[in-house]
Amino acid sequence: MAATSSFAxxxxxxxxxxxxxxxxxxxxVYKAYSKGDSREAVAVKVVGKKTLNKASMENLLTEIEILKTVRHPHIVQLKDFQWDSENIYLILEWCSGGDLSRFIRSRRLLPESVARRFLQQIAIALQYLHERNISHLDLKPQNILLSxxxxxxxxxxxxxxxSPWDEQCVLRGSPLYMAPEMVCRRQYDSRADLWSVGVILYEALFGRAPFASRSYTELEEKIRSDKPIEKELVVQAIQxxxxxxxxxxxxxxxxxxxxxxxxxHYETDRLRKETLRQKVSQYVSRAEELKALVASDNRQIFExxxxxxDILREMSADHPRLRVALQxxxxxxAKEQSGLDENDALDLYQQCLGELLLALAAEPQGRRRELLHGxxxxxMTRAEYLKDQIKMQETQKDVSLAREPLSESVRSSCCLQ
Known part of the structure; x- marks a missing residue:
């Protein structure tokens, strides 16, 4: 019956x-429906008692206590909580739009007008919490839901x-969204939430967190560095x-x-604006050269x-499911090459790769397995290539909004077609 050990x-x-x-x-977390006449949809957070240590039990009790006392249009409502011998259940308001992380990924990045509206809503909720001396301490797109x-x-x-003057040094939250004082294991206060809001805003506008890292040490180095983020990306590109x-x-x-x-677009100093123009011209020039080389490399691989x-299709007469996946x-x-609906083509690639990976797992050693692996x-190479194409075309749309003389040049460099 425990949520962590049962499939049902x-x-x-x-x-x-x-x-x-x-x-x-x-x-x-499960989606659930009330057994009453209303058939109300809710989300049920199931916490297995056996998984809880002392600290996590205290956190859970604090979560219940806080959610029972707050009522706000931009905070998920706790409708009820129950328990039995195995689990503790939090019955929460259902939000049909999923989380903000998925919303951003589905659109790659958000227009400034949408990001501004979302930020206003987060700020209103955070102001409400801070007025009641409550700090969230784990703000990130995955913990922000859409209704x-x-x-x-x-x-x-x-x-x-x-309270505003309280300080802690206990590590809490998710590293990518932690305030520097938390990452560096120093004392912090309720203002740590504000850093997280800034990271969320950046991710909404640019599609990625500003300090993606593989370890706390690397994360700390990036946060401490005064090197501009765009310069870091260029260094990686050159490498x-x-x-x-x-x-x-x-x-x-x-x-x-x-x-x-x-x-x-936003630079007002003429000298700095001209310097940025020169940088962009340099990177556009190299991107145009790389575009032609990548297209040439891929044509050879795909041919x-x-x-x-064709050989694999002939060898799969006795495997209907594999033949369907190959088709x-x-x-x-064909859809990718037509250029009519690249997002649809990418979805088809993901579907066929799922089927082919299942077939590979069941395929015995032999020539057909080798061909299937290849x-x-x-x-996968085609799918990644197409994903890059879509990304570059979306960049083209973003670039055109800058309305600078360089827009046409940048647009051509950021499209692989």
Whole structure:
């Protein structure tokens, strides 16, 4: 019956738990419906008692206490909580739009007008909490839910009652969104939430967190560094270029342009504006060269893979599911080459790769397995190539908004077609 060990969701007297929405170290969240006449949709956070240590139990009790006392249109409402011998259940308001992280990923980045509106909603909720001496301490896009166009702060598992003058040094939250004083293990106060809001705003506007890192040490170094983020991306692009990784270099150059082009638009100092123009011209020139090289590299790879695909199709007469997956791959390639709906083509690639990976797992050693392995690698390359194309075309739209003389040049460099 424990949520963490059973495939079937646990049972509650008043609710029917259905699909699993997500899970973490201590909890699993399900969508559920009331058994009453209303059939109201809710989210049920199931916490297995056996998974809780003393600290996590205290956090859970604080979360329940806080959510029971707050009522705000931009904070997820706790409707009830229950428990049995195995689990503790938090019955929460259902938000049909998923989380902000998924929303940003689906659009790659958000227009300034949308980001501004979302930021206002987060600020209103945070002001309400801070007026009541409550700090969230784990603000990130995954913990902000959407109900229509309304944002709601969620997951108060690390929240604490903190007066403005209170200080703590306990590490809480998610590293990418932690304030510097937390990352550096120094004392912090309720203002730590404000740093997290800034990181969320950056991610909404640029599609990625500003200090992505593989470790606390690397994260701390990046936060302490006074090197501009766009300069760091260019350094990475030059490094990949020198190492011969053309596709990666092109992607990084265009990512850096996402930062530079808005900077040109908003820069008011003429000398700095001209310096930025010169930088962009230099990066655009190299991106145009890389665009042609990457296209040439991929044409050769894709042509070689076509012969292998034909042989594999002939060898799969006894495997209907594999033949269907290969046909799906051909449809994806044809749709990609038509250039009519690249997002649809990318979805088809993801579908056929899922089927082919299942087939590979069941395929015994032999020639067909070798060909299947090669086909999967080739299709993954195509899918990544297409994903880059879509990204560059979206960058083109963003660049055009800057309305600078360089826009046309940047647009051509950031499109692989």
């Amino acid at each position: 969701p646990p049972k509650l007297a008043d609710f029917i738990l259905t699909e699993k929405l997500g899970s973490g170290t201590y909890a699993t 229509g166009s309304v944002l709601k702060l969620a997951d108060f598992g690390f929240a604490q009652y903190m 990949k270029d020198q190492e011969g990784e053309r596709a990666a270099a092109l992607s990084l150059y265009c990512s850096s342009l996402e930062h530079f082009v808005p900077a040109i 070689e893979a076509k012969t292998t695909r 799906l791959a051909s449809t994806a390639i 086909e999967i690698k080739s299709l």
